[in-house]
Amino acid sequence: MEQLRAARADEARALTALVLRSKAHWGYDARFLAACAPQLALGPHEVTARRVVVAEDGRGAVVGLASLEPEGEGEGERARLGLLFVEPAVIGRGVGRLLYRDVLRRAAARGVRRLLIDADPHAAGFYRAMGAVAASGAPEGLVRFEVAPVPLAGWARAWTGGGRAVHVGNVAEFNAQFADASLDREQSAAHHYASLAAFYSPEPAALVLPRRVPTGWPVLVGRQLGWGEVEVFDALAESGPGLSRAVRARPALAERLTGAGLPLVPWGLTEPFGRLAGRPWQPRELRYESKSASHDLFARILAGGGHPTIRLPEQWRPATRGAAARLLARRAAAGAGSVLKSEHGVGGSGVTVVTPERLRSAGGARALLRRLPRGPLLVEEYVAGPAAGEPGGGLRDLTYDGFVDGAGDVHEVGAAVMDVADGGYRGATVGPGVVPAESERPLLAFGAAVGRELAAAGYRGWFDVDFVTDGAGGLAPTETNLRLTGPAAAFMVAARLDALRGAEHFVRIVDRVELGARLPDGQLEELCGELARACSRLGAVFVPAVPTAAFEPAPWLGVLVAALSRQGLDAAEALVRAEALAVGRPFADGR
Incomplete structure (x- = not known):
């Protein structure tokens, strides 16, 4: 070196x-x-x-x-x-x-x-x-x-004290503590998304991962993001949610990770992670991860005034699924849409948008509910968004990201536009002006108010507040997430690229890019290298974010792309999607 x-x-x-x-x-x-x-x-x-x-x-x-x-x-x-x-x-x-x-x-x-x-x-x-x-x-x-040279963003320096950190990919471990029926028992998706541990801060010193990752993957990511040497400890919990316990079961590894004096950054707080990091565990810190508790929190903030363009959707908590079915039927009969939510679903799991048309095609409310996972359900008012062609018509799902530091101070990270379909998260875009000022100002103000309440409740760590826009240009908060997220990874990469390449980068994280064929490690690394070079010729940056699903029966890749313009960003994403699908062409053509 x-x-x-x-x-x-x-x-x-x-x-x-x-x-x-x-x-x-x-x-x-x-x-x-x-x-x-x-x-x-x-x-x-x-x-x-x-x-x-x-x-x-x-x-x-x-x-x-x-x-x-x-x-x-x-x-x-x-x-x-x-x-x-x-x-x-x-x-x-x-x-x-x-x-x-x-x-x-x-x-x-x-x-x-x-x-x-x-x-x-x-x-x-x-x-x-x-x-x-x-x-x-x-x-x-x-x-x-x-x-335009810029230093690393102030919030990014504050997040890990301006230095490198140990990133612990405990996604499945975080999810498992809520025992949510909408999440699959094996937590396979969570194990894939644990690869986002690479982006828990702008520059990791070590990655701790449940599943084995291709050896060339962190090398390519490190080259794109200007990292120094990064230690990778993978295949520690190939199934099940016990990543922190798996580390603690290896005393030499635990000492190596905790003894260097570097901050340990998890996907989210858990009791096993608290034991690993020597951090007192307080389950009450996570109470606003609950969708009903966060709704109550939003209501308290709005009751105090000061957020005139924020409106809170109504939410009902039926005691039984039968009661939920009757409520859905009454609302559909009145022509109203609803959103069904599980209490702790993540990434859109456990969220179902129910329009009157969908209810009829499903054979009624009881028939629809029978197809959903068991467990308690919340019913929420569906907030209709702006129509296509109207101001703000392209902006439906927005998010505020911030964090509460160890002293209880709230740091604003920014606002992002999310790609959401039928309640399911598919990606996000961050960058200058992606959220118009008329929406960004109230969004940031309300997000900061939520952060102050979280800090007062004892929470320390990353959080976001998700919003939908209504037809009048207002914002409706829908949930908080007390953990890192896909948009958080995009913000981290944007901060790093701004410092490496100059301001101001647009970054898009795309949850799933379909691959045209299943790819073993060698071919996957070759494809990622080709995509990085092709995007570079456009003046853009390609970063493979989730590599472990490339050999699934229906293979896919999570990616980050970055550019200095929205047009460049769109061109890079289109190139990546087309080339990823094209890897299956020789097989389809019989060659």
């Missing part, structure tokens, strides 16, 4: 020679290189003035350099990446990426808001892939790019 350090004045001649060797790599003749030499040469006094940093290989040999230079007189909000050259023998091995990211980090630390890059045409593809945006005004023979 290459290491970076400040260049020394006595290296100026050797560094100039490296620059010229790197320039010659592109096939320029001796005459052209001689003409360029005065502009590319480094004098001893310039090494410090131009803030040159070098990359050394494992033997101490210098294999690349980059400079961060003032633009104009003195320090300011503008700067220039003056030099970025890599020894020809190691081009393509990530040295340029390492140097480029270091320049952005240093620029952000100095308050630079606009970094200019005048690139050799042969390097244009590299800068585009790294997130730089084409700009006008380049000198003759060069290509100009700009980038």
